[in-house]
Amino acid sequence: MDDEKKKEEFYERLAKSGVSRRDFMKYCTFLTATMGLSAAHVTQVADVFAAPKQRPPVIWLHFAECTGCTEGVMRHTNPYLDQLVLDILSIEYHETIMAAAGHQAEENLKNAVEKYKGKFICVCEGAISTKDNGVYGKIGGRTFMEVGKEVTSKAAGVIAIGNCASFGGVQAAAPNPGGFKGVGEALGIKTINVPGCPSNSVNFVGTVINYLLLGKMPALDNSGRPLFAYGKTVHDQCPRRAHFEMGEMATEFGSEEIEKGWCLYALGCRGPMTYNNCPVAKYNDGTSWPVQSGHPCIGCSEPQFWDAMSPFYMPK
Amino acid sequence: MSQRITIDPMTRLEGHLRIEVEVADGKVTNAWSSGQLFRGIEMILQGRNPEDAHHFVQRSCGVCTYVHALSSVRAVEDALGIEVPENARLIRNMLHGAQYMHDHIVHFYHLHALDWVDIVSALKADPQKTARIAEGLTDAQWGGTPYYKSVQQRLQTFVDSGQLGIFENAYWGHSAYKMPPESNLIAASHYIEALRLQAKAARMHAVFGGKNPHPQSLVVGGVTSSKDLSADRIAEFLYIWKETQKFIKDVYIPDVVAAAKYYKDWGGIGGTTNFLCWGDFPQGNGKDENLFMPRGLIQERDIKNLREADQEKVAECVTRGWYEKDRARHPFEGVTKPEPGEYEPDDGRYTWFKAPRYDNLSCEVGPLSRVLVAYANGHEGITKNVDYVLKTLDVPAGALFSTLGRTAARAIETLVIGEQVEGWVNELVANVKSGDKKVYQSWKMPTKEMTGYGLNDVPRGALGHWIKIKDKKIENYQYVVPSTWNFGPRDEEGKLGPVEEALIGTPVADASRPLEILRTVHSFDPCIACGVHVIDPDSNQVYKVRVT
Numbered sequence: 068m069d070d071e072k073k074k075e076e077f078y079e080r081l082a083k084s085g086v087s088r089r090d091f092m093k094y095c096t097f098l099t100a101t102m103g104l105s106a107a108h109v110t111q112v113a114d115v116f117a118a119p120k121q122r123p124p125v126i127w128l129h130f131a132e133c134t135g136c137t138e139g140v141m142r143h144t145n146p147y148l149d150q151l152v153l154d155i156l157s158i159e160y161h162e163t164i165m166a167a168a169g170h171q172a173e174e175n176l177k178n179a180v181e182k183y184k185g186k187f188i189c190v191c192e193g194a195i196s197t198k199d200n201g202v203y204g205k206i207g208g209r210t211f212m213e214v215g216k217e218v219t220s221k222a223a224g225v226i227a228i229g230n231c232a233s234f235g236g237v238q239a240a241a242p243n244p245g246g247f248k249g250v251g252e253a254l255g256i257k258t259i260n261v262p263g264c265p266s267n268s269v270n271f272v273g274t275v276i277n278y279l280l281l282g283k284m285p286a287l288d289n290s291g292r293p294l295f296a297y298g299k300t301v302h303d304q305c306p307r308r309a310h311f312e313m314g315e316m317a318t319e320f321g322s323e324e325i326e327k328g329w330c331l332y333a334l335g336c337r338g339p340m341t342y343n344n345c346p347v348a349k350y351n352d353g354t355s356w357p358v359q360s361g362h363p364c365i366g367c368s369e370p371q372f373w374d375a376m377s378p379f380y381m382p383k
Numbered sequence: 384m385s386q387r388i389t390i391d392p393m394t395r396l397e398g399h400l401r402i403e404v405e406v407a408d409g410k411v412t413n414a415w416s417s418g419q420l421f422r423g424i425e426m427i428l429q430g431r432n433p434e435d436a437h438h439f440v441q442r443s444c445g446v447c448t449y450v451h452a453l454s455s456v457r458a459v460e461d462a463l464g465i466e467v468p469e470n471a472r473l474i475r476n477m478l479h480g481a482q483y484m485h486d487h488i489v490h491f492y493h494l495h496a497l498d499w500v501d502i503v504s505a506l507k508a509d510p511q512k513t514a515r516i517a518e519g520l521t522d523a524q525w526g527g528t529p530y531y532k533s534v535q536q537r538l539q540t541f542v543d544s545g546q547l548g549i550f551e552n553a554y555w556g557h558s559a560y561k562m563p564p565e566s567n568l569i570a571a572s573h574y575i576e577a578l579r580l581q582a583k584a585a586r587m588h589a590v591f592g593g594k595n596p597h598p599q600s601l602v603v604g605g606v607t608s609s610k611d612l613s614a615d616r617i618a619e620f621l622y623i624w625k626e627t628q629k630f631i632k633d634v635y636i637p638d639v640v641a642a643a644k645y646y647k648d649w650g651g652i653g654g655t656t657n658f659l660c661w662g663d664f665p666q667g668n669g670k671d672e673n674l675f676m677p678r679g680l681i682q683e684r685d686i687k688n689l690r691e692a693d694q695e696k697v698a699e700c701v702t703r704g705w706y707e708k709d710r711a712r713h714p715f716e717g718v719t720k721p722e723p724g725e726y727e728p729d730d731g732r733y734t735w736f737k738a739p740r741y742d743n744l745s746c747e748v749g750p751l752s753r754v755l756v757a758y759a760n761g762h763e764g765i766t767k768n769v770d771y772v773l774k775t776l777d778v779p780a781g782a783l784f785s786t787l788g789r790t791a792a793r794a795i796e797t798l799v800i801g802e803q804v805e806g807w808v809n810e811l812v813a814n815v816k817s818g819d820k821k822v823y824q825s826w827k828m829p830t831k832e833m834t835g836y837g838l839n840d841v842p843r844g845a846l847g848h849w850i851k852i853k854d855k856k857i858e859n860y861q862y863v864v865p866s867t868w869n870f871g872p873r874d875e876e877g878k879l880g881p882v883e884e885a886l887i888g889t890p891v892a893d894a895s896r897p898l899e900i901l902r903t904v905h906s907f908d909p910c911i912a913c914g915v916h917v918i919d920p921d922s923n924q925v926y927k928v929r930v931t
Binding site: 080083122124131132133134135136137138139141142143144147148149152153156157158159161163164165166167168170171172174175196199202203204205236237238240241242243244245247264265319320321322325326328350351352354355356357358359360361362365373377378379380 | 420421422423424426427431432434435438439442443444445446448468489493494497502525530533537541544546548549550551552553554575578579581582583585586588589590591592593594595596597598599600602604605606607608609610611619723821822823825895896901
């Protein structure tokens with residue numbers, strides 16, 4: 068099918084689901100800006116959705132995690148998951164949503180790794196146990212470590228989604244009983260880290276689209292995080308920031324000060340030491356984010372935040 | 384081979400499960416359920432601040448998000464002896480109700496449906512005929528021949544691309560698939576529509592919780608989202624609720640009933656014996672009282688004899704798990720010393736799960752337990768809907784004790800709890816109108832020793848958190864989760880766990896493609912990837928099957 072026809076069909080489908088072409092372009096502009104690209108790229112971003120040249124293969128592995136990051140991506144709108152799965156990407160392996168089971172599922176993994184060797188994106192969700200030969204986590208009788216090594220070594224690039232895959236996450240908090248580590252550290256490889264607990268789907272999709280659009284992964288900070296999303300602190304982008312400057316601090320939940328939008332620093336907000344774009348990107352189609360709902364930031368996109376940022380309800 | 388490691392206490396797992404069954408004469412004769420991941424969250428909690436615990440435990444599960452946090456703050460509030468303000472109770476109920484609505488829709492359409500629906504067969508459907516059938520079936524806002532034609536075309540384009548992705552290599556064409564192509568096409572289109580609907584439904588959490596998954600507005604003492612108690616925010620919640628509830632009523636329920644007509648034989652497969660639920664949705668203040676979904680125990684399928692359920696009768700048995708030998712213990716006394724070892728299902732240890740027992744009974748938890756207990760209790764909404772479904776399908780009440788019953792119960796409670804959410808919103812509106820916007824009760828953590836527990840009934844079943852606090856820190860923290868109730872192993876007397884019991888008798892037409900086993904395992908809604916081994920004694924062949 069030629070590109071123009073594909074595009075046409077795409078916009079027809081959008082219209083049927085109540086999204087106008089104009090709304091869609093607005094979203095692409097938002098995504099382009101989130102990625103830190105100039106407005107000249109908006110049309111190209113739109114084309115990635117409307118007329119993908121060929122659906123790039125993705126292999127998604129689950130290790131020690133809660134599946135919250137997968138769930139986050141399931142909630143993504145524009146593109147919705149069905150578009151990601153049917154029209155944009157080719158998800159070759161994903162335990163939560165794939166239809167195949169049994170040795171057929173394992174076969175799919177094996178075949179995809181061979182067929183797309185050096186060409187597929189590997190997404191890792193969850194941490195890898197490194198203690199006692201990784202006995203604390205297995206899939207099909209093999210440790211996470213074995214599965215991870217085999218698959219990531221043949222990938223074009225590895226995206227670690229969420230804090231667990233990026234930095235070890237909750238199971239790596241002291242005393243880290245299973246010796247859990249982030250995927251990059253556990254396997255000794257370079258990963259693009261898209262942390263958060265869970266990761267904001269906007270940042271994950273932004274990273275993938277960046278790859279589809281430019282053919283390379285985005286610029287990263289020292290912790291392997293894309294700068295377009297993790298380049299500034301939460302505090303610097305926070306709508307309550309002005310109150311911080313004025314010394315207007317809320318000291319109790321449910322108080323009048325919170326309603327007035329005062330700063331949550333005294334209640335333990337970790338916004339000043341956390342790099343993420345929550346105040347701007349927000350969650351669930353821009354509905355809200357934790358500080359908007361009156362709760363301090365817990366620093367969930369930072370390495371080892373469960374230990375480094377807690378106890379939570381007091382200033383650091 | 385086993386190496387002794389002291390890990391104390393041990394945590395529950397969420398993610399990787401192995402199931403092994405033995406098949407003779409085309410039926411399952413024995414089954415083992417095994418947890419394959421250990422994370423250690425209970426151990427990580429020791430020595431931390433009790434008020435921080437809910438953030439940690441919420442990460443037990445991102446599918447069943449919110450619920451562990453709720454149990455945790457309830458446990459700490461119980462220890463402190465505080466009651467949360469009315470508005471906090473209502474917002475918590477609203478968020479919990481929204482979780483049921485969202486979670487059960489996703490389970491049915493995206494985790495369970497493909498066990499019953501043959502997507503490939505949908506390509507053969509006649510769109511016009513499909514539209515006609517759909518019209519008599521649902522009140523959905525979409526439909527008509529062009530609609531079904533376009534869905535079919537989209538699937539065809541996808542198949543023609545040669546990249547089948549998540550639909551590659553499944554059990555398509557299996558003899559146990561019974562629905563005609565047109566019904567499969569309807570289901571395939573609802574799979575996609577539900578995918579979009581759930582993205583919207585999750586926004587209910589974001590309105591009063593900041594985000595989903597893992598909303599972040601619960602605190603010990605209440606909720607934080609006082610700023611969102613505004614007319615526009617409440618209306619935002621209400622409109623998403625309305626659309627979601629309409630989907631449940633007009634699409635989800637009719638879909639379950641329509642599919643059930645093709646699978647009535649599953650009303651006699653996959654049942655268990657005892658049913659426990661803690662109940663949930665407090666309708667007023669005061670602990671454990673007046674729950675919208677009642678607490679109770681049903682023994683030996685005797686629904687005429689509803690028994691009380693008391694948390695003191697819970698004990699966890701570790702004989703068949705990878706732990707040092709120990710007696711069965713109540714969670715307050717929970718001491719766990721893991722001892723990794725070989726996988727020895729026949730007579731040894733074979734799982735990271737403990738085996739929870741209620742008064743020494745192996746109990747199923749989850750939608751079926753809740754619906755049975757509510758039915759036995761004369762719950763109006765539940766009784767009405769259960770009777771409607773039984774009558775429509777023309778099956779006896781005994782058919783509830785099955786894989787089909789479990790799946791129907793899940794749909795029924797989604798409808799009933801969903802309806803109730805509007806009532807909580809209205810109560811909240813009345814309070815706000817009268818000037819009551821209190822959402823938080825302040826508290827102080829004393830240094831004395833305290834214990835507390837929080838009991839919930841969450842989408843996947845009975846959930847309890849037990850906490851011991853000393854010098855303002857967590858001394859011990861244990862939680863007994865739905866997945867250990869349902870997927871736990873044999874106990875010291877050899878009594879099977881509920882899933883193990885349910886699998887026995889399941890027909891298996893083709894041991895290399897055991898679709899039927901997936902049906903029963905998925906009907907319990909494991910939010911986990913599992914490893915299943917099927918052994919066929921005739922050929923002695925071992926088939927490796929991963930349930931995804």
